Amino acid sequence: MSSTDMLGLTGKVGIVWGGGFGMGERSSLRLAEAGAHVAVVDLVPERAEKIAAEINANGGKAVALTADVTDEPSVEKALAAAEAALGPVDVMITVIGLGVWSQLIDMTLEQWEDGHRLNLTSFFLPARAVARSLIRNGKPGAIACVSSVSGLTAAPNHGSYGAAKAGMINLVRTMANEWGQHGIRVNAAMPGAAATPRLQMTQEGLDRFKDMLPLQRPAEPDELAKALVFLVSDMASYITGDNLRVDGGWTSRFLMQSSVNTVSSTAGTVGSGVAKG
Template identity: 45%
Template sequence: MLDMFGMAGSRYLILGGGQGMGEATTRLIASLGGNVAVVDLDLDRANRVAADARALGVCAHAFSVDVTDAEALVATIGEIEDTAGPIDGMASIIGMAAWSSLLDMTTDIWDLDHNRNLRYFFVAAQELARRLYQRNAPGSMVAVASVDGIRSAPNHASYGAAKAGLMNLVKSMAVEWADGGIRVNCVAPGGIVTPRVPLTDADAEARSMALLPMRRRGFPDDIAKAVAYFLSDMSPYVTGQTLAVDGGYTAAGFLGRTLRVPGGGTLGMPKEGA
């Protein structure tokens, strides 16, 4: 295989590799020759994805940990390096939103979303960076945020704030760790079809996609490709960046823009003079 991505033989840690975008990312990395450590709360899922990766001819191990338990997460990273060898890159994909209006939001909800979207990435990235510095080895890390951290997140503001925090955190990590040859970037997905967020019926999908320039939801592979770009030698001079992979959602801003909708007609504010 032509190793255009420079990933063959390297070792990658995928946090949340058991399904959805994490599973697609694991599969893509393995198909590019990267060895993988699949980490998920659900060990059965992690085992299944690791077995699929091994079938692609790479080394793959499965680990189970709740990443919101900082001590256990750090211990698991150590266990992975002891079992599978030193890690070269990490894709941090776990995240979830609690739904609550700001008026009803409790500090427990706030903390929950910050722990499972932002805090664990800080813990894992710090541990991996310390290990990379110790070995004097370069590395690459990618956090998965959300377009909800770029625009507003009504009724799940704790999630939006945590995802926005990720985008800022990768910048600080990128700057502080650049002298170690460690790159840190972020992918911000739009609406992606995953087992947790499945397709609805065709009419509902068409209605909710009407204002989206690319008029379709994304798929886990759309995100996996962006993650692999950041992890690989295809982005050697890129660090501290967030790439929105969202079918044009953040670019559009529907006010002030008129879009043709399926079935005829237009939506959005008409252009001045139109």
């Protein structure tokens, strides 16, 4: 049995919202590599068209679609077009989100609402539309999204984003409970820092991760994509309602670990005693 057969995605129909950029682009390509037919949905038509063309050129089957995932009619239109072209959807991945940076004391109501619209509503509407399709067609299915460790911990300077991602974590669990009776699994991959094209991290910024994370670097977009494809695959057939941490150990580390490491490396046996304590 090949590795792609083990995933159980061959011939299945997948839809990737935000599928033309960053983690979404990699998710579209990884689904296609696993044998799925892919509807690549993006707000920017050219991005979706580029990735769909790449999949088709490599012998896969894909269609490019445009949608605003914060607008319900737009979501429903894109899903209908995907199913008209490829057949009823089996699995869904959504990679939509944007940080709104401001301290809460200065945040405008518009910024607060944008954070929830772009990070929470953008998951709710596509997930519900796909779940309704699965139930209507009497099919089991799987849904995966990108949440964030900012939904687990405090999110200074991006409180709207953190609150929305905390809402997403809860929404994943609630969807899993409400839709499990229909054979629909719902999970999230939870990154810490990811080196997406939008991040444009400087070398100085990248060097900071050496002391912040056990793996000493941010995630590559493809590493998140592989986790998302795993979550919608048969390899995860008994996993639902979970928020899988794909954070390079970010949330496993003691808050003062970086300080402890510094003391340990400069203070000899005293430092070792501190580290063990």
